Amino acid sequence: MNPLKRIGKLFLSGMEVGSVIYLLLLAVPIQADFPSPKNIFSIMIMAGIIGVFSGLLDIDDFRIELPVHFVVTFLIVVTMMAFNGWLQWQNWTFWLLFGIEYLIIYGIAWLIIFLSGNLKLKRINKTLQERNKAQKK
Structure with missing residues (x-):
């Protein structure tokens, strides 16, 4: 696959996941202010960048790559939050709550991604089974 096309697909995939998570966060009153276009676009771009980074990782050893992914994703999120003015740099309570929220959101x-991958895999397997049955007849 063309590298630019692959990066584009990864970016869009990241935006999809990030958009769902942002909508879920808006459903719970985590963001105090009304979302602005700047907030929305920065979150979409952040999610796309995380998607590209995630897709470019060739996960052979989760013990190494998962912590790297976790930290890089954290740094990208903190950068986006700084851009939106959402950080309280010297408030330890903020950082504790932010860390807990980050862990929960990262898990979600x-x-x-796991559920989406499983659904795609089941669809592919079903199509292959149907194709094999058709070829046997």
């Missing part, structure tokens, strides 16, 4: 993102 992995769950969405």
Whole structure:
């Protein structure tokens, strides 16, 4: 596959997951302010960048790559939050709550990706089974 096309697909995939998570966060009153276009676009771009980074990781050893992914994703999120003015740099309570929220959201993102991957895999397997049955006849 063309590398640019692959990066584009990964970016869009990241935006899909990020958009779902952001909508879920808006459903719970985590963001105090009304979302602005700047907030929305920065989150979409952040999610796309995370999607590209996630897709470019060739996960052979989860013990190494998962912590790297976790930290890089954390840094991308913190950068986006700084851009939106959502960080309280010297408030330890903020950082504690942010860390807990980040862990929960990170877990939800992995769950969405896992479930999505399983659905795609089941669809592919079903199509292959149908094709094999048709070829046997």
